[in-house]
Amino acid sequence: MNRSRRILASLVATTCLVAGVGSAAAEVDPSPGSPGAGDRYFPDYGNGGYDVIHYDVHDRVGFNRGRLSGRTELRATATQSLSRFNLDMMLKVTAVKVNGQVAEFRKTNRHELQVTPASPIAEGTDFRVQVKYAGVPKRLRWNGERPWLGNRREIVAMGEPQMAAWWFAANDHPSDKATFDISIKVPKHKKVVANGELEKITKGKSRNTWHWRAAEPMAAYLAFFGAGNFALERGRTPSGLPYVYAVSRQLNQRQREQSFNLLRTTPKVLTFLEKWLGDYPFSSTGGLVTGLEVNFALENQTRPTYPYSGGKQSSWLVAHELTHQWFGDKVAVRNWRDIWLNEGFATFFEMLWADNYGSATPQKWLLREWGYYPQSFWQLKIGEPGAARLFDYPVYQRGGMAVQALRHRIGDADFKALLRAWLADRENGSIEDFIALAEETSGEELDGFFRAWLFSSKRPARTVANGLA
Ligand SMILES: [Zn+2]
Structure with a gap:
């Protein structure tokens, strides 16, 4: 997602006893x-x-x-x-x-x-x-x-x-x-x-x-x-993937054209992401630009929904929601508490996509962000944000910074190998699973790194170990 910014009566004893006494084999009540x-x-x-x-x-x-x-x-x-x-x-x-x-x-x-x-x-x-x-x-x-x-x-x-x-x-x-x-x-x-x-x-x-x-x-x-009055565009991407783009007719013609142009960035963004993340995991793609006044986009599997963006070519948002097709959709969070695995990576690849267009390097971006935020920003432990703050700004921003810091710490080759290994064949995972895999892939001890980035209420110190020097 991207926002602009809870028995039990125990079984009746007789039933249990009859079944239990009757069969020595493991018939479970x-x-x-x-x-x-x-x-x-x-x-x-x-x-x-x-x-x-x-x-x-x-x-x-x-x-x-x-x-x-x-x-x-x-x-x-x-x-x-x-x-x-x-x-x-x-x-x-x-x-x-x-x-x-x-x-x-x-x-x-x-x-x-x-x-x-x-x-x-x-x-x-x-x-x-x-x-x-x-x-x-x-x-x-x-x-x-x-x-x-x-x-x-x-x-x-x-x-x-x-x-x-x-x-x-x-x-x-x-x-x-x-x-x-x-x-x-x-x-x-x-x-x-x-x-x-x-x-x-x-x-x-x-x-x-x-x-x-x-x-x-x-x-x-x-x-x-x-469901509504939608203009639809259907076809196949250059790699042969069927797509469906839908735009609300609640938007005027100029807004609809802008929205289709946004959706049409999908194949390019997917090609970019595939270089890092491996093959796109699903058999179709596309997106919906809604005419409803919603303040978030969501990574619905195969077909994200975007709010109308006011005409800006915000393909970074497409990059965010499409990254979720791997981080969130293909590999889901084990529990909601693991949300960093979704939003941290989506924010990181948003930024990497922008870098692809030459605005800044990821490490420069990281150091600038690290120096920019006040102490209040760093208070949220994004590895344990709590239900009420699941989608707060630091989960995204500190989350994306943590990913770039990890990349810098273990190097591009290990980072890429880690991403591929994480995404290879699991349906869901926890932060602890990810940390274990990161240590295995890199051969480095990373407990301190992840404590500083995900489980601390302070800004990580500017050290080599924290990926900041
Ligand atoms: Zn998101």
Whole structure:
């Protein structure tokens, strides 16, 4: 993202005893899945006891009253023997089925949907869930936010760290990735863009259904859709990657042309980033410039959303969101506390992209920034910023500086090898994983370096060890 700048009744004893005494083999008694994924910052985000494999979302959106109704069908694998499990869903739920059978459900609070299937789900088995829901997402507040973005003409379902539960039944935590089919039904004169590739448009009398498919696994917060009056441009990049550029018709013609020009920088920026980060990780690309007044851009997988930038050629923002396709999307944060792995690298490559155009060298930029900020800037420990300050300015700026300092400390060859090794074949990671890999790749002891840059409330001393001399 770039901003302009939370049981449990223990099981009934008799059930356990019967199963326990009966089979000496390791039959595990079914128990409730946790109502959270274990994230210290956001204990109710995500859920325990299963991994989602695939989401099939079918929503219908209305523009006048802002109503959304639909159903999410998901396939998941039980990671424990489940007597019940939770999903994250802000809207009112009207029906739930598990493996085709009607299931009991209740909202334990606005955010948490507790589902009790007719029979327990054995560990290691796949199961299907269908959830039907309806409501007005813009009215719904959680964790002090009302994140829904939309007006009578346009809707963009995107947000970080929360938005998924406002439009589909989700295991909303970056540690659980799944593939997606996203089908959105809108009035005939509206268009829909979402992640991945457009499968088909099913035409109805007054409404059309736009079906998009994201073939590569993604975190729930990176799933998005935009619905409105959009101008679309589709094609293939010089390297053969299908793209979709969408620009809101709420913008005037001159603004639309500027916005398309911004989106058209995508292939060039990707080519630049691939030199550092390896092949682009997904099978399509593109972007949406929204006409809504939003104060942030977001790295939706394959298709970031940008606010209208006022006509400046701000391709640094494209570089930021496209860097996230590797740092954030391909390799997700293990927990929200690891946000530096997203924003630090996106800010660093933003700056490197600008350097590519000759404005300053990265090390000059680092030293200038190091000398520029007052003590208050350095107070935030960006390796542990806290939930309320997850997207504060130092997470970005000190974060990007830390990456350049690391590059300077271990040298370009090791730095590049580190990036490639980090991005090679992991779905998510923590700061500690990254530090261990950095030490392994460089053969250097880097605890002091990372303490100074990520876990200290002071400006790092200007030393060789801190990458500053
Ligand atoms: Zn970002």
